[in-house]
Amino acid sequence: MEHTNSSLPLPITALITTYNVEHCIEACLKSLSGWLDEILVVDSFSTDRTLEIVSRYTPNVLQHEYISQAVQCNWAIPRAKNEWVLLIDSDEVVSPELRQEIIELFRKEPDQDGYWIYRKNYLLGRHIKHSGWGKDSVLRLFKRDLARYPEKRVHAEISLEKTGVLKGKLEHHTVASISSWASKINTYSSLKAQDKYDKGFPFPYLQLLIRPPWRFFKDVFLRLGFLDGWRGFLIAGMSSFAEMLMAAKVIELKKTRSGGSK
Known part of the structure; x- marks a missing residue:
């Protein structure tokens, strides 16, 4: 089946998960409006103006308790109306180039599963x-019935056999403020620590000493973070802090669950 610009919107559901994202959700929605058949928002009971803003762009809003991103997406994906899903984070914007590339892709039937x-x-x-941020790719356009995330608390990724790569970019405005970044690191380090604990995390005290400085060195020098100026050093510092928190929280979990104090 072929689609042309005159047959817009495309038979794709844009899926966005949200929670208290009034600072960024409108830019995301604007980049999706008018060319996709459905915009579906799955909200985790926001208490700010998120839902008010969303209501200007789509009536399709579901609410579901947030456990992890993988769980949330796996609950939401089957509820998409269309066979194809474009999964977008609330702090991401579809660039004009990516939008046009997807339109061109759907002029004929896509030959990949994602x-x-x-x-x-x-x-x-x-x-x-x-700084490790320059070659970041995500599997976000996929067939609804084939794509599910593995049961992993953080940084889970869909696995499909037949995949292609698009040239257009998602613009990712990942840090709203330093305070929100620190809060996100605290949350993610707890989830990652639980994953590490469940799988076994050998020599946690040694890792607490080694992982933070190694991550700083890796981001600044091996990943050329110094070329990003002071922001590169900030990324390295925050990433190092995240590693320290994660290792410390694994130790805390081991102590709590063993009833020990050493």
Whole structure:
């Protein structure tokens, strides 16, 4: 089946998970409006103006308790109306180039089950080209009935056999403020620590000593973070802090569950 610009909107559901994202959700929705058949928002009971803003763009809102991103997406994906799903984070914007590429792709039937999309990551208004953020790709355009996330608390990724790569970018404005970044690190480190604990995390005290400085060195020098200026050093510092928190929380879990104090 072929589609042309005159047959817009495309038979794709844009799926967004939200929670208290009034600062960024409108830019995301604007980039999706008018060319996709459905915008479906799955909200985790936001208490700010998120739902008020969403209501200007779509009536399709479901609410579901948040456990992890993988659980939330796996609950939401089957509820998409269309066979194809474009999964978007609330702090992401579809670039004009990516939008046009997807339109061109759907002029004929896509020949893959899913497509990887590269992200342009921004920190405090600047595009970060290094620091481990420069070659970031995510599998976000996929067939609804084939795609599910593995049961992993953080950084889970869909696995499909037949995938392609799109050239257009998602613009990812990942940090709203330093305070929100620190809060996110605290939350994610707890989830990651639980994953590590469940799978076994050998020599946690040694890892507490080694992982933070190694991550800082890796981001600044091996990943050329110094070329991103002070933002590169900030990324390295925050990533190092995240590693320290994660290892410390694994130790805390071991102590709590063993009833020990050493």
